[in-house]
Amino acid sequence: MLPYATAAEAEAAVGRGLTWAEAAWFRYSASIPDYCLYCHNVPILLLVYTLAPLPLALLELRRHLPLPHKLQPGVRHPPAAFLRCYAATARVLLLAVGPVQLASFPAVRAVGIRTGLPLPSAGETAAQVAVYLLVEDYLGYWIHRLLHTPWAYHHIHRVHHEFTAPMGYAAPYAHWAEILILGFPAFAGPAIVPCHMTTFWLWFVLRHLEAIHIHSGRFKLPFDPTKYIPLYGGVEYHDYHHFVGGHSQSNFSSVFTFCDYIYGTDRGYRYHKLKEMAGNHVEKGDENGFANGKQD
Numbered sequence: 001m002l003p004y005a006t007a008a009e010a011e012a013a014v015g016r017g018l019t020w021a022e023a024a025w026f027r028y029s030a031s032i033p034d035y036c037l038y039c040h041n042v043p044i045l046l047l048v049y050t051l052a053p054l055p056l057a058l059l060e061l062r063r064h065l066p067l068p069h070k071l072q073p074g075v076r077h078p079p080a081a082f083l084r085c086y087a088a089t090a091r092v093l094l095l096a097v098g099p100v101q102l103a104s105f106p107a108v109r110a111v112g113i114r115t116g117l118p119l120p121s122a123g124e125t126a127a128q129v130a131v132y133l134l135v136e137d138y139l140g141y142w143i144h145r146l147l148h149t150p151w152a153y154h155h156i157h158r159v160h161h162e163f164t165a166p167m168g169y170a171a172p173y174a175h176w177a178e179i180l181i182l183g184f185p186a187f188a189g190p191a192i193v194p195c196h197m198t199t200f201w202l203w204f205v206l207r208h209l210e211a212i213h214i215h216s217g218r219f220k221l222p223f224d225p226t227k228y229i230p231l232y233g234g235v236e237y238h239d240y241h242h243f244v245g246g247h248s249q250s251n252f253s254s255v256f257t258f259c260d261y262i263y264g265t266d267r268g269y270r271y272h273k274l275k276e277m278a279g280n281h282v283e284k285g286d287e288n289g290f291a292n293g294k295q296d
Helices: 007-014 020-029 034-038 041-051 054-061 079-103 105-111 122-147 150-155 157-162 176-192 197-214 234-244 258-262 267-278
Strands: none
Touching: 007 020, 034 105, 034 197, 041 079, 041 197, 054 079, 079 176, 105 176, 122 150, 122 176, 122 197, 122 258, 150 157, 157 176, 176 197, 197 234, 234 267
16 A cells, blocks of 8 residues: 555655656555555466467367467367366466465565555566566476476376467466465565566566467467567477476476576477478377477
8 A cells, every 4th residue: 555645745755746657556556455456466367367378279269270380280179178277277276376375465575575656667677577587487497397206297297287289278277286386486586686566467477478378279370579589488399398298308498498408408309300400200290290209
């Protein structure tokens, strides 16, 4: 809750006139407790999860429509699979993530996530999100590798790998324990570099959209602007990880590729790409977009 009764008081405290964004934030948040602002995270993420994968899902559900940009064109999920995936994930988000969000506000306050004025500049926000991406990617890489150890895979991570040909709705489809575990690297960045609540919301929305993107129905679209992001793994990179399956020891990174390169866990994927470039094909290529079979 902002400690200003009027916009004039806010401007006096900031020492200048409010920008349009700050004026809008003042009108919205002036009378809302900080705890309630923090709790916005769950409905925001549920809304993003519901809407972001929908266009490609509807495209895939048109059974007679050719889909030339699918990485695994031989696999099409029926409507029941989409509904089962959405229902299971929404249930976990509401019953597992929701209560943790409600209970973790003291930690958010302790690390210095603020709600007041002024709002951060675009440059400050971009720099913070860049740090969060790097921190989350590095920590998430090692957690992902641990989830592929025999015990963790069998008891936890195998749920996420039920979709060997992933789709956008399968991005957060996982065992409840995995979703909570992966919340740690996502929160680590804001804990190291505290930000404004609006940046906090933006960070989780962007991370959620990125996860949906790399699971996006096996579509590798020619106009995808993310291919211009340096070291970004993307759709094909992560799709290969799912295609190889539970015994995969390749492509653990969720955003960038540098951890896989440094620690040698992209060898199977690079071998696959070299064979693809050389034009070698196996019978499996008639069924999916990975024409050269599986390599760990």
